[in-house]
Amino acid sequence: MELLSPRPGIGQIKPYRPARPPQDGGAAWVDLSLTVNPLGPGQKALHAYRHAAGQIHRYPDWAQDQLRRAIGQRYDINPHRITCAAGSDEMIHLVTQAFAGPGDEVLCHEHGYRGFMKAIRAAGATPVIAAERDLVVDVEAMIDRANAKTKICFLANPNNPTGTYIPTEAVQRLRAGLPPHTLLVLDSAYADYCRRDNYSDGTEVVENCDNVLMVRTFSKMHGLAGLRVGWAYGPAAVIEAINQARGPFNVSIAAQAAAAAAVLDTEHEEATYAHNSAWLPWLSHELEQVGVRVYPSVCNFILARIPTDPSLGVQAVLDHLARRGILVKPVHDYGLIDCLRITVGREEENRALVAALGEILS
Ligand SMILES: Cc1ncc(COP(=O)(O)O)c(C=O)c1O
Structure with missing residues (x-):
């Protein structure tokens, strides 16, 4: 009799180990x-969160309309090319599921954010790790590891846990060196903290290409880690694929309301x-x-x-x-x-x- 077992890849996921006993x-x-x-969190987010309490018997807005419009207003980007998830971790899982599976490779960097590995394994795809140089992403090493099977390339910029970043010019070089069928996913979770002249969150790289997605979070600068809200900005076709993969009610009413207020609370x-x-x-x-x-x-x-x-x-x-x-x-x-x-x-x-x-x- 065949025993019940999860898909290959699931057993290779390292369990999350919190520091707190x-x-x-x-x-x-x-x-x-x-x-x-x-x-x-800021007072405006808290107020919106409390105000949402009276609505929590309802399902949230599946289209995430108010939140997408608020993000679009704050960053001057098209809300139709935004989608939101229960934290950027969920977004990383969704985009991986939508674009990679068994037999596909997904590229990461040596000390890159571990959430990428979890998503890749969960999707049944194969992670490929490019070496870094002195704890900084090495764009040429990443390009060298890409091939016909590479469906996604993840770049955390700045990266957790190294705290280092690569300049926009290097991100553009990475995009130009990857095959066109590879989706470059820029995880800009800490972009709000990095105000350097040669750095950008990747918005303009997204706008100039049809194969780049930027992922952001409300967990860091906006102080809403416990509510679980993240978002992505990308080409319409990529956003549509993620929307097809995501559950319609993945971001709660309270989370959408608080995040919409937080993103405008400069x-x-x-x-x-x-x-x-x-x-x-x-x-x-x-x-x-x-x-x-x-x-x-x-x-x-x-x-x-x-x-x-x-x-x-x-x-x-x-x-x-x-x-x-x-x-x-x-x-x-x-x-x-x-x-x-x-x-x-x-x-x-x-x-x-x-x-x-x-x-x-x-
Ligand atoms: C680089 C990076 N990406 C994504 C995440 C996930 O953040 P969240 O799921 O809370 O949005 C983290 C959290 O530590 C991170 O450091």
Whole structure:
């Protein structure tokens, strides 16, 4: 008798490992393990969320009309070429399902966001990993790995957990070097934090091509990680394919309402940006003072390499931080065995982290 078994690929998905212990009973951690907004959501999003409460016996708008129009207004893009999902993770799954399956290859980069791997395996496609150079995406290495079977190329720009980015000119070079049948998916989750002259979220790359999709999230700058909202902007045919793959009610009423308010709340965005601009350099500098190597980040987190000393591994540092009530993210899943990803927190959280690291590293 044949035994029940999931499709090939499902068993190869590495389980998600949260930094927070599951049995902690809601202990008050200083949680710098997930890359969320330390200021929380803005007042406008909160107001819209509360207002939506009276409507939650209804199904949400399947067309996501108000939310798509708000995103279109904020970024000056065509709402008909936008679709939304329950977080950008769902969008990554949807686009992978829509364009890749068994026998197809999907290209990623060495330390690229792990959500890509999960989606590729879940779709039954084969991941192909291009090497990076000093924790930065190597466009030529990616182009070299593309072939007739490559259906999608994922690029997280800036990337999590490295915090590094490649300039728009390099993204254009990547697009030009990939085969035309390969959909380039630009995951711009941290674009709002990266205000560099040579960087863009990819909007104009989408507009100049018929095979580029940009994916964005409300979980970072907009502080709505718990509501699960992400969106994509791309060619009409690609958006249509994603819409065919997605459930009609995938983004809840409350999530659509809060996100529509959040995306137009530029005041909260500026406050968040200012907070990050002040504390990212502070944290980087203070971590270096206690002997940690910090990679330059354009995001709301830092990749920190713990000094290699046989008597003091990353686990000992994690244990010490946990005793002080602080959580950060180990990134051995990314092949970065002696590194931690540390999110920029509120002032008191940043100071507590630096003090605790100083205790164990000095
Ligand atoms: C690069 C990148 N893409 C996508 C996501 C998924 O975000 P969400 O599903 O919350 O929108 C994350 C979350 O950490 C991320 O770092």
